[in-house]
Amino acid sequence: MQILRNVFRRKLRVFLTIFGITIGVLALVVMGSMAEKINLLVAGGTRYYSDKVTVSAAGMSSMFSSSLLSVGKRDEIKAVPGVAEVSAQIGTLLDPDGGASFGMPPMLMGGDMRGEDLESFKISYAQGRKLTPQDTGSVVVGADLVKRLSAKVGGSVTIRGEQYKVVGIADKTLTAPDSSVWMTLPDAQKIFMQDVPEMVRNQIDQSAVATSFVVYPTAGTDPETLAADINAAVSGVKATGPSAFQKEIANTTQIFNLILYGIAIISLVVGGLSVINTMTISVSERTREIGVRKAIGASDGQIVRQFLAEASMIGLIGGVSGLAIGWIAVTLVNKALESTNINLFLVTPRLAIGSVVFAVVLGLVSGLYPSLHAARMQPVAALRYE
């Protein structure tokens, strides 16, 4: 309590200093929550791709291609030694004209569900059950799309003008599946064909269409080596191992992280400088008081502790209010963007605790010089100070 009273002796000045820290922490929370969201997305992807090989049509650089493959290739791939199972997949945008979006766009995923028991990336269900190959006309909805599609288990959702029955709603995974809708391969093939130009459409067999294969290696087979083996053995496809995801996605997000955190740290350093300024002024204003305290028996350590407590209190108040404002701000923005399915921010516990701890440490470090300066004063010199 005495610390608080001392801190608020010069209300406007302390308010401005706290405000400086608040803005710094606010920047850290907003920028950090953006980075955390992307990090989790990437971490989920890294985990998903870590033990499997993805096969797409040759000539496409990315694993997110929507170029055509023939389901017939499955048998060729399966024949490669080290392959345990091959699953044909259709992945396409939920909205064909959804435009650019930040992070993952909502996806429509269809699969033949082969090798499900080999899948290490397990999804649990908040409601309902998982999809089976017999569930034609039914879908499972990812957590972030529930509101947008007004999905209810037992109810139906409209996708591309058609009604589908909802059999399950997935738990939040904090990564790509949150913004996906799953359906059976035949349903997905039908939707996919609508996007194919009419001239091409007539020449392909709808039931043989896939955009990618997920290849599960046998136990003990390195997915990277298997990808190379598939590329050598099967023509017209491009197999990629886990490192491709790392290269394409994870590394670029690191630069993004650095920029985001860089901006936040700079604003905090400015806040820290204003704590040094405030505490230095406070110490010189209270020189007489320091002299009195020493005259009545305060040790150097007790003086240092007092001023450090005041400086870290400024950091704490600034940190907590920055976190609170930041949290409210990102929650509101997320809420406002919910219908467009853009989920920009995620305040993780480590970000919340980390930013407050950082603010307190900043206060402590900034208060160190003024506190030591205060403690080293000679009592009489301090008492004579006018």
Place this chain on the structure above:
Amino acid sequence: MSTLIKGVNIHKRYVMSKDNYVDALQGASVEIQQGEMVAVMGPSGSGKSTLLHILGCLDSLNSGEVWLDGRRVDVLTGRDLTRLRRNEVGFIFQTFNLVPSLTALENVALAAHYAGKGKRASDEDAKEALAQVGLSDRHKHRPNELSGGQQQRVAIARALVNKPKVIFGDEPTGNLDSASSEEIVARMHRINRDTGTTFVLVTHDAGVAQTCDRVVHMLDGRVS
């Protein structure tokens, strides 16, 4: 009566810059007995306050010796000096020097806290000290809610709380009207009589000096 404080041939020079210095004390010697109430008088610049600060271990000296209760204290440093200020001496200043953000009780308890007492013990001792100066009804008042005389009484309580052997007063009545001044002097006399605490008071006020057991006169940095 035994000697409580002894200053022997004290010299003190304040250096402002290379060629600018003041010899505040030039061989001052003084002896103060246990339980005495002594006034120190002299014209401005005669070294009264400097002597008081050096005897009270708030300031260092250039040469000479200071003894307190049979122990040489001018050679002490750091922690020993802090311990001595906590337990053996108390100070009262002309401008009261209370911490403005703290209540009367907290100001007094602060000295007890610095001396290592816990919160409860500090508060109890502070209440007792405030009772001794007749301010039991002013615990929760901040300095700016108290009159000058009341503030000085809080300061006396603060000096008294750790039961020191001696209390040094640097013009303790210098900022008070005559009624408050008389009241403060009477309080100090009563404490001196009841507890045997020694008082050394620097003062310009001949009326205050008159009430003391003895007057030490200073001139040009020496005791005359």
